[in-house]
Amino acid sequence: MTTTTARRLSRRTVPALPEPRGPLSAAVMGLLRGERDVDVPSPAASEPYGDDLQLALYVLYELHYQGFDGVPDEREWDSGLLAVRGALEDRFLGALRADVPVGAGDSAWAALDELQVEPVDGTGSVSHFLRDEGTVAQLREYAALRSLYHLKEADPHAWVIPRLYGRAKAAMVAVEFDEFGGGRADEIHAQLFADLMTDLGLETAYGHYLDAAPAEMLATVNLMSLFGLHRALRAALVGHFASVEVTSSPGSRRLAEALRRVGAGAAAVRFYAEHVEADAVHEQVVRHDVIGGLLEEEPALEADVVFGIRATGHLEDRLADRLLAAWRDGRSALRSPERAGTAA
Ligand SMILES: [Fe+2]
Numbered sequence: 543m544t545t546t547t548a549r550r551l552s553r554r555t556v557p558a559l560p561e562p563r564g565p566l567s568a569a570v571m572g573l574l575r576g577e578r579d580v581d582v583p584s585p586a587a588s589e590p591y592g593d594d595l596q597l598a599l600y601v602l603y604e605l606h607y608q609g610f611d612g613v614p615d616e617r618e619w620d621s622g623l624l625a626v627r628g629a630l631e632d633r634f635l636g637a638l639r640a641d642v643p644v645g646a647g648d649s650a651w652a653a654l655d656e657l658q659v660e661p662v663d664g665t666g667s668v669s670h671f672l673r674d675e676g677t678v679a680q681l682r683e684y685a686a687l688r689s690l691y692h693l694k695e696a697d698p699h700a701w702v703i704p705r706l707y708g709r710a711k712a713a714m715v716a717v718e719f720d721e722f723g724g725g726r727a728d729e730i731h732a733q734l735f736a737d738l739m740t741d742l743g744l745e746t747a748y749g750h751y752l753d754a755a756p757a758e759m760l761a762t763v764n765l766m767s768l769f770g771l772h773r774a775l776r777a778a779l780v781g782h783f784a785s786v787e788v789t790s791s792p793g794s795r796r797l798a799e800a801l802r803r804v805g806a807g808a809a810a811v812r813f814y815a816e817h818v819e820a821d822a823v824h825e826q827v828v829r830h831d832v833i834g835g836l837l838e839e840e841p842a843l844e845a846d847v848v849f850g851i852r853a854t855g856h857l858e859d860r861l862a863d864r865l866l867a868a869w870r871d872g873r874s875a876l877r878s879p880e881r882a883g884t885a886a
């Protein structure tokens with residue numbers, strides 16, 4: 543767990559399609575493999591936060607990132623697939639709008655301040671749990687699951703750049719510049735996360751842990767893709783980004799402590815230590831200039847900023863419940879620990 547040589551992220555391996563988790567995801571996988579006469583069931587029959595719908599949506603969103611082995615790149619803009627994606631998004635977004643109420647006068651600043659109220663005893667917080675009692679195995683599981691986002695860290699937020707103007711655009715790009723390494727490939731945050739994974743003995747290939755990730759993890763990543771890909775949801779994307787930056791610094795400090803406590807190597811600690819400093823700065827930039835600039839230009843979007851903040855919290859709470867229930871029960875939080883495996 544200490545001296546493995548860092549591996550540079552590359553496009554040399556393209557992920558394989560994952561295993562379906564029900565009729566919807568099986569149908570989507572069939573479409574992606576080019577099968578004909580595939581009958582796609584109505585998403586109305588699927589649980590909006592469940593494995594089947596979330597995996598189907600995740601796979602369709604991946605066409606906009608890295609794609610899958612055997613699926614032609616051109617299928618990203620296949621009108622039939624986009625129609626299926628739209629129906630899945632309607633179901634997911636409908637559930638979020640119902641579960642995350644936003645009042646007409648709700649303030650984005652108050653919603654951000656709510657995020658900074660730390661639970662007195664840390665109950666319900668994954669980073670408190672891992673700092674205080676997390677095992678190496680649990681930290682490895684956490685990293686394996688979070689790799690679904692961190693190996694494409696900040697990518698979904700880049701889609702918002704053409705939808706912003708002036709102060710908000712300049713500030714968003716400044717933060718993204720840091721996320722993408724400030725001009726240095728070895729400092730790209732996704733690469734820093736790959737270094738952490740290598741240190742923990744995990745497999746760094748993009749998409750490796752997709753089959754292992756429960757619906758609650760997929761939903762957190764799908765939320766960013768949903769917000770990032772829709773111009774109409776640009777303010778929700780900004781709200782999401784602000785949530786991440788505001789909560790990251792204290793959470794990262796606890797995760798760095800957890801990794802030090804279990805004797806992880808410098809590369810593992812570095813990813814979170816870097817975010818303690820960087821995100822304390824990012825938080826201020828996002829608050830004052832990204833949200834401030836956006837709402838100065840488009841004040842009617844404040845409710846959607848609040849929606850983005852609260853939807854992020856809603857899905858992160860669901861993920862935390864899933865992880866903590868498993869770990870407190872002495873179980874793995876992965877769907878298929880034996881398949882997830884680790885790097886040799
Ligand atoms: Fe980052």
Ligand SMILES: [Fe+2]
Binds near residue numbers: 721787820821824
């Ligand atoms: Fe950041």
